[in-house]
Amino acid sequence: MTNKHLTIGTLSRMTATKVETIRFYEKSGLLAKPARTEGNYRSYAPADLNRLSFIRRARDLGFSLDQIRVLLDLADDRSRSCEAVDEIAKEHLAEVERKIADLKALQRELDRLLSQCRCGTVAECRIIETLSPLPLEVN
């Protein structure tokens, strides 16, 4: 209980991360290879818990593993300017906003599609009809 070393299962429960995912983060270089016990079990220090928690929060906010890799590097050099951090977050926000706009356009299209359905036979189905093409002559 005063043991500072954690098994992968404990880490898993503490961060709501599947064991396989933790091993995957290790293989992808996001987590350092931890010490091993005699029986070849991974043995994590509290710093690993912090790092994994950081990764999971950033993932929850939709940052990619590549972005997280950069954020972790930046976080390690505490004296540098945090402009680069800001940059990554801004870029990610812009991407999220683009996705929202795209999905809203989609939503309008689907709404329109569904509002036209009279629920008769497929032959007179406006959804199928809208999807079915009068293809353009390109070549």
Added chain:
Amino acid sequence: MTNKHLTIGTLSRMTATKVETIRFYEKSGLLAKPARTEGNYRSYAPADLNRLSFIRRARDLGFSLDQIRVLLDLADDRSRSCEAVDEIAKEHLAEVERKIADLKALQRELDRLLSQCRCGTVAECRIIETLSPLPLEVN
């Protein structure tokens, strides 16, 4: 020019679909295996163009290939009720709306994160700080 048979490249240009993607759709069973020329080139009929156009429009609307497979099956049986079509579209719309809600929550979080940035050093960066954990004691 009165030739009804199309090469994969022509089909590609007419539907703005990469050649590899067309072959991928064939391998996934969305497009039937077309006839071949003497030189073993794929030779497509106008019906294939229609089918591919349908697939691409549905993809643009965010339907999955599995959903499209079902839609294509339904579209082929023109006498049946189009309820099932409606069902798929509604389900898809609901999913799009869920995604929009998720992304909006994300956007708010990122906005909050960014609004706190004073752009000093990483040590005082509120973005890094927010991501960095005071992990909960779970086990």
Added chain:
DNA sequence: AAGGTCCCTATAGTGACTACAGGGTTAGAT
């Protein structure tokens, strides 16, 4: 000593493509 729960490695699967590598075919210009 047995059973259950943990842990290990390695590999393959997901979705929807995309990108090669390493060739064969065809159309048009010379």
Added chain:
DNA sequence: ATCTAACCCTGTAGTCACTATAGGGACCTT
């Protein structure tokens, strides 16, 4: 007739962020 560029072919592996499985070893309690 020959050359060349543009097209086409198959097959495989890569993308992202995991997830799942197989086939085993370790550990703890009873």
